Amino acid sequence: xxxxxxxxxxxxxxxxxxxxxxxxxxxxxxxxxxxxxxxxxxxxxxxxxxxxxxxxxxxxxxxxxxxxxxxx
Numbered sequence: 572x573x574x575x576x577x578x579x580x581x582x583x584x585x586x587x588x589x590x591x592x593x594x595x596x597x598x599x600x601x602x603x604x605x606x607x608x609x610x611x612x613x614x615x616x617x618x619x620x621x622x623x624x625x626x627x628x629x630x631x632x633x634x635x636x637x638x639x640x641x642x643x
Contacts, residue, residue, distance in 0.1 A: 572640065573610045573640070573641040573643075574610060574637065574638060574639060574640060574641055575639045575640065575641040575642070576607075576608045576610075576636075576637075578635060578636055578639065579608070579622075579626075579636040579637065580608060582626050582628065582636065583626065586625070586626050586627065587625075590604055590605070590608075593625070593626075596625050597618070597621060597622065597625070610641070614637060619633065619637055623636075
């Protein structure tokens with residue numbers, strides 16, 4: 572199943588200014604972030620939790636950022 576992470580990417584740029592800065596804050600390589608945003612590698616629950624903390628995403632909005640299905 573593919574998810575649409577466009578809103579998440581917008582939030583990353585809004586808060587961190589670039590994907591690489593967010594990847595660094597997550598203790599990931601830029602490639603790891605790219606694989607996750609392109610649905611090649613799944614997000615784990617602790618990663619979603621950390622990302623929400625860093626991006627100031629409230630619990631009631633997690634579904635919008637991480638679980639919006641991509642329309643094919």
